[in-house]
Amino acid sequence: MSKRLPEIDAVLDGMARRLADTIDDSLDAPLMVGIRTGGAWIAERLHERLSLKEPLGMLDIAFYRDDFSHVGIDPMVRPSHLPVDLEGRDIILVDDVLHTGRTIRAALNELFDYGRPASVKLAVLIDRGGRELPVQADIVGAELHLVQGEHVKLQGPEPLSLEVRSDVDG
Amino acid sequence: MDRANLQLDSAGNLRHFLSIDGLKRALLVELLDTAESFAEVTEREVKKVPLLRGKTIVNLFFESSTRTRTTFELAAKRLSADVVNINVPASAATKGESLLDTLRNLEAMHCDMFVIRHPDSGAAHFIARHAAPHVSIINAGDGRHAHPTQAMLDMFTIRRHKKTFQQLIVAIVGDVSHSRVARSQIHALSTLGVQEIRAIAPRTLLPVEAARALGVHVYHDMREGLCNVDVVIMLRLQYERMQGGMLPSEHEYYRLYGLTEDKLSHARDDVMVMHPGPINRGVEIDSAVADGPRSVILQQVSHGTAVRMAVMSRAMQRSIATTPSAKEPL
Numbered sequence: 001m002s003k004r005l006p007e008i009d010a011v012l013d014g015m016a017r018r019l020a021d022t023i024d025d026s027l028d029a030p031l032m033v034g035i036r037t038g039g040a041w042i043a044e045r046l047h048e049r050l051s052l053k054e055p056l057g058m059l060d061i062a063f064y065r066d067d068f069s070h071v072g073i074d075p076m077v078r079p080s081h082l083p084v085d086l087e088g089r090d091i092i093l094v095d096d097v098l099h100t101g102r103t104i105r106a107a108l109n110e111l112f113d114y115g116r117p118a119s120v121k122l123a124v125l126i127d128r129g130g131r132e133l134p135v136q137a138d139i140v141g142a143e144l145h146l147v148q149g150e151h152v153k154l155q156g157p158e159p160l161s162l163e164v165r166s167d168v169d170g
Numbered sequence: 171m172d173r174a175n176l177q178l179d180s181a182g183n184l185r186h187f188l189s190i191d192g193l194k195r196a197l198l199v200e201l202l203d204t205a206e207s208f209a210e211v212t213e214r215e216v217k218k219v220p221l222l223r224g225k226t227i228v229n230l231f232f233e234s235s236t237r238t239r240t241t242f243e244l245a246a247k248r249l250s251a252d253v254v255n256i257n258v259p260a261s262a263a264t265k266g267e268s269l270l271d272t273l274r275n276l277e278a279m280h281c282d283m284f285v286i287r288h289p290d291s292g293a294a295h296f297i298a299r300h301a302a303p304h305v306s307i308i309n310a311g312d313g314r315h316a317h318p319t320q321a322m323l324d325m326f327t328i329r330r331h332k333k334t335f336q337q338l339i340v341a342i343v344g345d346v347s348h349s350r351v352a353r354s355q356i357h358a359l360s361t362l363g364v365q366e367i368r369a370i371a372p373r374t375l376l377p378v379e380a381a382r383a384l385g386v387h388v389y390h391d392m393r394e395g396l397c398n399v400d401v402v403i404m405l406r407l408q409y410e411r412m413q414g415g416m417l418p419s420e421h422e423y424y425r426l427y428g429l430t431e432d433k434l435s436h437a438r439d440d441v442m443v444m445h446p447g448p449i450n451r452g453v454e455i456d457s458a459v460a461d462g463p464r465s466v467i468l469q470q471v472s473h474g475t476a477v478r479m480a481v482m483s484r485a486m487q488r489s490i491a492t493t494p495s496a497k498e499p500l
Contacts, residue, residue: 060207062207063207063208063211063219063220063221063483064219064220068221068487069487071487072183072484072487073204073221073483073484073487075200075203075204077203077204077207078203078206078207079206079207079209079210080207080210081210109220110219112216113214113215113216113218113219114214114215114216115215
């Protein structure tokens, strides 16, 4: 059972074009923030394509996950890094795969612990459906229709590739 | 069940934090890495993460302490736990049944973690052995035995400055025989693989055979012992634990073992000076050194919160058998 997976560079080009339009229309000196690890890889590439002036920020949501009591802290947790003050700033939050919405919930909570941004836009490489929270992305690179038990994972950092796995396949 | 196993669950994860002895290097490194992430949290506008929301942590102190208790309290609050501080005067506390009664009462109040300081060596292990399955015990200092979170914050401070442990020569100076801090530091330093650990002290304050058994090189002269060291850790003279005749006089001790700029000049140029506090100025260390450019004593205090956040959160995570796919989608 193989899915037709989108070509990542082409998807990133499309996302960058739409983000550029959004920035021109409504954002002032936006700060791009990637969610580790996959979202950070995507954010690095978008940041470069858009030649954004502000340095790239990174969030590690390990301390904000809602499943700590089940799975504990990711042993690979690294410090989050936001290079500039968030207060009153437009944020572009970037992740690789939008699924249940729980990662984005955690990331928003973490962002607000740094200050009160003026706005937050969400850009994701893949929207695979399956939301459990009312979260939607502003910029979606590609949609992927997966059934329950299937997972899409971004492999990286160099080169980036998408991989679909099924729990049933083992 | 031996002491090392008591700290770990069946999957090898931290369950209690009682002593460094018996913990593997990978686990210590993981704690230091986690503490780096928490250190970043303590620099934010909102210095708090929701990890231990809904958990209750009891600071159970049978021995007085300001710094350690405060940093444990701050650490718990920054993890969003509820904190209760209980100070039991040493005179009112007796061993055995009453300690267990205290534990049972607190367990009945649905507390999840006990941070324990006690004048008797082995008190934290004793409590951990009898604690309910859902309760974690953190040793905040027991008698002369161990003070593992202090040792970990010292390791964190060393790693921040020196990056790696492998090439380092570390000297621990002073009252080694009464020091639970020294014992935990020696275990941590050797587990993390430093090149050499030295202990410098008068014969009356240093159990030479015990130190050698731990792989420590023993010196009785400061100038010899400090030669080429990268890190000097000064210990507080623990008057409260000493019997008469162990020290000639404070003045004599300072002349021989007090850390002064002159004695420090035998160490490497980039030597860092540490002290677990509280400092006896002019007894074990000169004020000019304690407040000088090579002192990291206040940094140790700052790092205490982040390191204790790491220890507490790691010990609170229950190992529930999870498949890899259960961990991924979120």
